[in-house]
Amino acid sequence: MSWLVQSRLVNGPFGDPGVYVDFLFGRRAILFDLGDLSPLAPREVLRVSDVFVSHRHMDHFVGFDRLLRLRLNRPGVLRMVGPPGLIGGIRAKLDSYDWNLLGEGSVDFGIEAAEFAEGRLGPWTGFRARDAFRACPVARAELSEGVVLAEDDLTIECAALDHGVPCLAFALQERAQVSVLPEGLAQLGLSVGPWLKAAKSAVRRGEPDDWLIDAGDGDTRPLGLLREKAFRTAPGQRLAYVTDTAFHDANASHIRNLAQNAHQLYIEAVFLDEDVAEANLRRHLTAGQAGRLAREAGARRITTFHHSPRYLDRPEALATEACEAFEGTFPPLD
Ligand SMILES: [Zn+2]
Ligand SMILES: [Zn+2]
Structure with missing residues (x-):
């Protein structure tokens, strides 16, 4: 029995965060986060129908321009979901260019965006190329609490984590x-x-x-x-994507829920446990914390990313610490 989608990190573990989710049938893909997209071929970027942005720190949003540049000449709608401020962020990005040559004869490309706040997805705003990207409301069916995409074959659940700013984590669940x-x-x-x-x-x-x-x-x-x-x-495949999160009880409980029995959990591992003070200060997870959360959630497999460049001289250290914690062979942190 085959899965509906296959997924991979866009960059290496020390590069910008992001996961590319490719549909095995049909030319379509989903992106979790919009960091550096340069490793993706144009044809892969063009397949993207939906983007789920965790938050707007630069390493998670800088890829917007490449996505826009490529999609601009293709008809269709690009849907974007993110935390409060996403629509303003898209507005600001679009406002940084002149669109005086766009008009009714332009390719019918548009962006539709919605923000996840107070546990649910809010109203959609559209930006249509033919309308020089002026914002206008778009009517779309309301989704249940905690859900940001609902289709026949899959749903995507969401939880807002605390990273100093709200940072969204996601879980894609394929239908049975x-x-x-x-x-x-x-x-x-x-x-x-x-x-x-x-x-x-x-x-x-x-x-x-x-x-x-x-x-x-x-x-x-x-x-x-x-x-x-x-x-x-x-049961269908479950994929979870967790990044940029402080380690505390409220976040941990959201992460365990989203990653519960996930076939694949992508989770940040920014610092080693020995640098936990730094991790707390920057509201990121250590590799040990990531591995333990994955184990507690019953995830089957983890992939770590968002490694701090301070460990470039020992590039395997973070993944090793996370794996040992995941397998239970690493002592818990006091
Ligand atoms: Zn961040
Ligand atoms: Zn980040």
Whole structure:
């Protein structure tokens, strides 16, 4: 069974933070954070449909210009979600250029942005190239608390962490994976066909056992029977992205929730535990703290990043400390 998306850091662990989430089917990608995007090929940048910005410190937002430069000539909408101040930040970036040559004949490109505050996503503001990027409200369905993207195949959850400023952490959850067991189908006297799409979708939605599925030519079967004999379900992939956060109880509890049972957790590891005083001062995690949080959350795999350049002479030290803490072989910090 394959996942819906695959993910990777945009830069090396000492470079700007950011994760590129590529859809395996369909030309689409999502970005967590907008730091230096130069390692991404233009075709990869052009696939980006949604960007989730943790906060507007420069190492997380400087990539906006490259994204805009490439997307400007492609029709479509780029959605951006971030903390309070995001819309003003986009406005300020757009205002730094002259747009006098844009008009009705321009490529129909637009940015739509919304801010996550008080636990939920606020109203959307649009900036359309054909309108010289003047701001205007955009009507979009309201999402549930803690959710910043909801689609048929995946949702993205969000929590605001404290980093001196609000800093958003995210978790992408794929919907359950449903696969077909050919031998089960054969036992029921059914064959593969377009009807399977609706059946799989009913399984994913969790419809009741007596829900009737048309298996072709009016041959209806109860979903419960199909679920038992012909389908196998597995939970979808969960990816979490956590960066720029002070280490305290409130943050730790948000992180454990978002990263709970994550197949992959991307988490910052800026300092070594030996420099915890510095980490506290700068409201960042140590590698040991990151590893312990990942273990407590039950994450399956961690990738650390946002390493401080002070450790460039021992580049493996942070990942090693995080791994040892993650595996429980590293003593907890007092
Ligand atoms: Zn920061
Ligand atoms: Zn940062």
